[in-house]
Amino acid sequence: MHIVVYGAGAVGCFLGGSLHAEGHLVTLIGRAQTKDAINAQQGLRLSDYIGRDLLIPHIRFETSEAVLAEADVVIIAVKCLAMEQVSERLLHFCRPGTRVICLQNGIGSNHFLTRQQHDLIVLNLIVSFTVTQYGHAHVHRSSSGALHLETPQHLATIAESLSEQQLDIRIEDNIESVRWARLQLSLNNAINALSGLPLRDQLQQRDYRRILASAMQELLHVSDAQAIRLAQITPIPARWIPPFLKQPDWLFRHSANWLVEVDPIASSAMQADLNRGKMTEVLYLNGAVVEAGEKLGIATPVNRALCRLVGEAEAGLRKPGLSAEQILDEIA
Template sequence: MRFLVMGAGALGCAFGGMLADGGYEVVLIGRERYMRPIKERGLKITGIWGKRIIRDVVTASKPEQEHRPDVVLLTTKSFDTERAVMDLKPVISRDTIVISLQNGIGNEEIIARHLGEGRTMGGMVITGFEMRAPGEVEVTVSADTTKIGELDGSITERLEEIVAIFNDAGIPAEAVNNINMHIWAKSLYNAALNPLSAIFRVNYGRLLDSNAFAIIREIIKEAFEVAAAEGIKLFWDDPERYLDHLKNSLIPPTARHRSSMLRDIERGKKTEIDFLNGVFVRLGRKHGIPTPVNETIVRSIRFLEGLLQSQMP
């Protein structure tokens, strides 16, 4: 099975590198400044998935006809999903599967709108990755296995094959029949922690402070109201049960992680806030549900984006 990783940042390089080290055909598509060191020196992976250097990794700055993948792992930022799908269209076949391993809500819908639901799968990754230097990725923390699922909830032969390949390559993964529930669960986690880590410049563990967690509580309460109005089924019956899960099960194993949004802010880059807390704001307006805390979070991150971008040389 041939894999193409579209948007090979830290997560994409880690997944692609593990698959390549496992003997599978992989092409990494990413920015030239990140791909060139991999081509010249190989890809170094360290951290909780083990230490390895993968030589002769195939890299490119854009997908080409000769790549012809069986499976695309889409790991771009959520605001780049549509552009990435359009770039993929000329080089994939009618049987190619595109799996979103991205943050946020709505990526699978964008992919399916252009390629069809039958060529789209959803994924949920709740593992931390950091690009220590071009060509060097550390897998830092993990709160769960990667979940992969068909949009219609069926457990298909192709889904089980992909998950088996992931596990064989050292990527802990699981096939699920409720991927949308997992995606919403990850979005709750991200919306609660990602922006506050960026605003306060702290790791996730520091957000257990009572003042920070009081903000998290309001973020989650608004998200649950919106999900109920939208008819979204969640794993938890009420926000307090989720907050207990977040406090006792999710934050401890990822306590030292600093959010990708914080790294984006520090580098003067655009964040994914519109696909995280911004989704709750938009759906709240749709259903006439006030979401003042999530809206304040969105505005705060947008302010930081503009402030730091204006200070970049």
């Protein structure tokens, strides 16, 4: 089985490297600078917050999308913003019956592929942990979390291999309930990006957590109105997370690792995008809550403000490094 990972960023390299370590034929598609960096250190380095550190040698890397024609399975690990273009390339190159696994976080980006008339088998895999990229040839799993898969008969071999790499694999009957539960957690990406702080430092400040709890509560109102019951992907149910976040700092710090383990230096991918001057996925995350709220007549002022603030940062009109008080002032 030939697995092609389309998008050799942090998550794509981590999953592709893990599958290569289990003996699969894996090809990464990405930029020349990543290929050069991997060649320079004679392999792709994988590490994680529990102490694993591996160098994965001899992994195939291509910069041309033509290799998609060889794939039995394609793992799409690009940003939501790239999905329209990627969908066109998949339909052009892939053979009928190719299994295409979409990793995109947020709501709406997969529609570019699923609404097309094609002979591809489109599946979903939701990643509920954080992967950080250090340079171009080192990826680091920086938080706890699982891989949530649908349709196990199509992904059984891949699931077994990833499980051998000490990853928590969960087979889901209702992938949309998992997608919305993952979105609830991802609403913090915008807050973290605007703060400019490592995730752990940001989450240890109650006022930032109060903003996150309010953004999450808006999502819960929207999901309730759509009769979407959020899956439980953390040790506590989704509905309990907002009040948990509002605890005093001393109590939260005592219990936070029980909810999710995070490296001290980890930050969100959205923060990395802002630091590199790239467009973010905020419209597929907080923006998805705003859009759903507009359709349902539900106010979402917190998520709307976060979208605006991130948009201003993308445009260079505002620098990251906002205090919680500054964000709260913009919401009021």
